Amino acid sequence: MATSELAGKHLVLGLTGGIACYKIAELTRLLTKAGATVQVAMTEAATQFITPVTMQALSGRPVYTSQWDARIANNMPHIDLSREADAIVIAPASTDFLAKLAHGMADDLLSTLCIARDCPLLVVPAMNRQMWQNPATQRNVAQLRADGVLVLGPDSGAQACGEVGDGRMLEPEATYEAIASFFQPKVLAGRRVLITAGPTFEPLDPVRGITNRSSGKMGFALARAAQQAGADVRLIAGPVALETPWGVYREDVQTAQQMHDAVMQAVADCDIFIAVAAVADWRVDHVSEHKIKKTADRKMPSFTFVENPDILAAVAKLPHAPFCVGFAAESGDLDVHGEEKRVRKNVPLLIGNLGPQTFGRDDNEVALFEAGGVTKLPRADKTTLAQTLVGEIARRLPDTSLIS
């Protein structure tokens, strides 16, 4: 997550009564860390689960629980607190509160704030599975969706009551991701995006192999940004130690050949192919079945290499090729190699950077190579850069009629 991802966003975070209130401490920390201002309002029931003092310390702002709070100058907290808000987020949203919202009831500060709002409303339900499955709750949730309320979750799994099923509140990180995603423009709505990321690993024997220093961070950041932009994203990853971005379908592979096969399997269903992976150019033609041992005469092992398939070039050659985007990490002469590589791979857009210096780092500086020339983008953290690149890719798609 970029530290400034939600800079300038003002959120009203409403807590209602439920054990999942403990998750809101962490959610508040994530939101404020991303630059959002968070105004907390709590129902009376929520204060039984987490104290206003805790929420005030984490949000850095006074917490409101009563409609009659005299700290608001005009004594209209239900209007004033949401006046500047970009969204109201109710988390956790209890069964009772969802029912109140669905029926337009306004008998406490938080419900009145919701009905008097002039901004989007997001709810993050949290309850026991039977409460969630109850037809009344399902009716209320359907009504809220029909009213334009965004319902995030719930999750499925073990519950505080000891039962297992639907109704658990999304984890704080997933809730954060859903909120951050809500604020991104949906420039790839309806698009299916296939991304390769990370290094590949070419085995020499059962314990050794050849790989490279790609961390996968740029490819994963692009997968997250494309998902946030409304795309259906499939990520094919080499060996990396990274969490799968929220809402992204991930497939893990090891070798270039496996990556090639996985891409070829999926490519027919995609509109955009972004090849970010640092694919090994060669593999050994014979992988030893057993660990290669040192010999008594100290003779060095020797290997014969064969070329791996060029995944990007192969996709670009397909009769109904998706919009192809390549990446190139060069150690020098980017201006020359970038355009040469774009033409050689026959892709409309190639994103170039001075690779070895950026591997594993959290920021990057890239240039866009295309038939019309080169555009340099300013250095930025990989999250922000990925969001910018998604916008740049969306603008270049051949059929813009699908883009909002």
Ligand code: CTP
């Ligand atoms: N690529 C690929 N399959 C390969 C090699 C590269 O799909 N076997 C893709 C990369 O994912 C990237 C682009 O091609 O999008 C450029 O990768 P790079 O390694 O820079 O290109 P190479 O063709 O390997 O060129 P060279 O090693 O000569 O610089």
